[in-house]
Amino acid sequence: MRKVGQLSLISLSIAFTTYQKIWSGHPFWTFDFFLFTFIAWLIGWHYDKIREFAKQSKANEEGYKLLIDTLPESILIHQNGKILYLNQPFLQLINLSSMDVAIGNELNNFVGPPLTKQLLNAILLEESKSKPVDIEIKSKNGMACFYEVSSYDIKYGNKDVSLTVIKDITLKKEEIRILLQRSEALALLGQMAAGIAHEIRNPLTSISGFIQLLQVNQHENQYIAIVESELERINNIVGDFLHLSKPKEVDLKEQNIEHVLKEVIALLNLKTENHNIQITEEYESDLPDFYLDKNQMKQVFLNLLKNSMEAMPNGGQIMIVVSRMHPEQVLITIKDEGVGIPKEQLPILGQPFITTKENGTGLGLLICYKIIESHKGTLKVDSKVNQGTTVSISMPISIINERKLNV
Numbered sequence: 566m567r568k569v570g571q572l573s574l575i576s577l578s579i580a581f582t583t584y585q586k587i588w589s590g591h592p593f594w595t596f597d598f599f600l601f602t603f604i605a606w607l608i609g610w611h612y613d614k615i616r617e618f619a620k621q622s623k624a625n626e627e628g629y630k631l632l633i634d635t636l637p638e639s640i641l642i643h644q645n646g647k648i649l650y651l652n653q654p655f656l657q658l659i660n661l662s663s664m665d666v667a668i669g670n671e672l673n674n675f676v677g678p679p680l681t682k683q684l685l686n687a688i689l690l691e692e693s694k695s696k697p698v699d700i701e702i703k704s705k706n707g708m709a710c711f712y713e714v715s716s717y718d719i720k721y722g723n724k725d726v727s728l729t730v731i732k733d734i735t736l737k738k739e740e741i742r743i744l745l746q747r748s749e750a751l752a753l754l755g756q757m758a759a760g761i762a763h764e765i766r767n768p769l770t771s772i773s774g775f776i777q778l779l780q781v782n783q784h785e786n787q788y789i790a791i792v793e794s795e796l797e798r799i800n801n802i803v804g805d806f807l808h809l810s811k812p813k814e815v816d817l818k819e820q821n822i823e824h825v826l827k828e829v830i831a832l833l834n835l836k837t838e839n840h841n842i843q844i845t846e847e848y849e850s851d852l853p854d855f856y857l858d859k860n861q862m863k864q865v866f867l868n869l870l871k872n873s874m875e876a877m878p879n880g881g882q883i884m885i886v887v888s889r890m891h892p893e894q895v896l897i898t899i900k901d902e903g904v905g906i907p908k909e910q911l912p913i914l915g916q917p918f919i920t921t922k923e924n925g926t927g928l929g930l931l932i933c934y935k936i937i938e939s940h941k942g943t944l945k946v947d948s949k950v951n952q953g954t955t956v957s958i959s960m961p962i963s964i965i966n967e968r969k970l971n972v
C-alpha cells in the first residue's frame with residue numbers, strides 16, 4: 566500500500582506547527598501538535614486504504630475483462646439480470662455489434678434467437694451454479710443446437726455478481742451420438758457373431774457325430790435323415806439371425822413332448838456313451854400333446870442337457886421327469902449330479918456371456934430363458950455345489966390350448 570495520504574497529512578501537520586513556531590513563537594512539541602499529527606495520520610491511513618481498495622477493485626475488474634476477452638466461449642458478467650460485462654462471442658450470441666449498447670442494459674431486452682427465453686432462464690438459474698445445465702434450442706429450419714450453461718459467484722470490482730459461461734456443445738453432442746451409434750452397432754455385431762457361433766455349434770456337433778457313425782455303418786439311412794434335419798436347423802438359425810431385429814416368432818405346432826425329448830437324447834447318444842453318462846426319462850402317462858415350437862424346444866433341451874453333461878466330466882446320471890403339476894401345467898425337470906453352481910452365480914444366470922467354460926459362449930441359458938418365455942412358461946435353476954443342478958421348466962397348458970383354438 567502506498568502511504569501518500571498518511572505522509573502528506575503528517576507533513577501538513579508538521580508544516581503548520583513549524584509555521585506557528587516561527588511566526589507566533591509557540592513551542593513545537595505541544596500536546597496539540599501530537600494530537601493533530603495523530604488525527605492527520607489516521608485520516609491519511611483511511612484515505613490510503615480506500616485508494617488501495619479502489620485500485621484493487623479496478624484491477625480485479627480489468628483482470629476479469631482481460632481474461633474473458635481472450636476466451637472463446639460466450640461469457641457474461643451480470644447482476645440481477647443486468648449486463649455488467651460481456652465478451653465478443655456473447656455479443657454475437659445476442660446479435661449485437663457494440664458492447665456499449667449491451668453493458669448496463671437488461672438481458673431481457675436481447676431475447677431473440679439464439680438467446681431464447683429458455684437460454685435466458687438457464688443463465689439466471691441458480692441451479693446452474695451447482696452443475697452445468699444443458700439446453701437444446703431448435704432453430705427455424707429444425708436444426709438443433711446444444712448449449713451448456715454454467716454460472717459462478719464472483720467478486721467483480723467490489724460487487725458480488727454472477728459470471729456465466731455458455732458453451733456451444735452441438736458438435737460435441739453430435740460426435741458422442743455418432744460414437745454411441747458406432748459402439749452400439751459393434752456391440753450388436755459382436756453379440757450376433759457370438760450368438761451365431763453358439764447356435765450353429767450344436768447342430769454341427771451332432772452332424773459330425775452322425776458322419777462318424779455313417780463311416781462305420783454305411784447303410785444306416787436314418788443317420789442321413791438326421792444329418793439333413795440338422796443342416797436344415799443350421800439354415801433356420803442363420804435365417805433367424807438375419808432377421809434378428811424382428812422378434813423371434815414361435816412356430817407352434819401340436820407336439821408330443823416325449824418325442825421331442827427323445828429326438829434330442831438321440832442326438833446326444835454318442836457323447837453320453839463316450840462320457841459314461843446315463844440319461845433316464847420318466848413321463849407321466851396320458852400327457853396331452855401341446856402346441857410347441859419344436860425346433861426352439863429342441864434347442865432348449867439340447868442346451869440344458871449339454872450343460873448337465875459338461876458339469877459331469879467323470880460321468881454320472883441325468884434324470885428327466887415330465888409330469889403334470891395340475892391340469893393347467895406341465896413340469897419338465899432335468900436333474901444332474903454335476904459340479905453344481907455357486908450360490909452367488911445363481912442370480913446372474915441367463916445374463917449374456919456369463920460362462921465358466923473355456924469354450925463356452927455363455928449364451929445357452931439366455932436362449933433357453935428367452936424361448937421358454939416366448940412359450941409363456943418359466944425356467945428355474947436350483948443348484949448345490951458338488952451335489953448337482955436341477956432345471957425346472959413349467960409350461961401352462963391352458964395358454965397353449967387357447968393358441969390351439971386360434972390356430
Ligand SMILES: Nc1ncnc2c1ncn2[C@@H]1O[C@H](COP(=O)(O)OP(=O)(O)OP(=O)(O)O)[C@@H](O)[C@H]1O
Pocket residue numbers: 763868872873876901903904905906914915919920921922924925926927928929930931954
Ligand atoms: N447344469 C449345470 N451345472 C453346473 N453349472 C451350470 C449348469 N448349467 C449352467 N451352468 C453354469 O452356468 C454358466 C452359463 O451357462 P450357459 O449354458 O448359459 O453358457 P455355457 O454353457 O457356459 O456356454 P454355452 O453358450 O456354450 O452354452 C455355465 O458356464 C456354468 O458355469
Ligand SMILES: [Mg+2]
Pocket residue numbers: 868871872925929930
Ligand atoms: Mg451351455
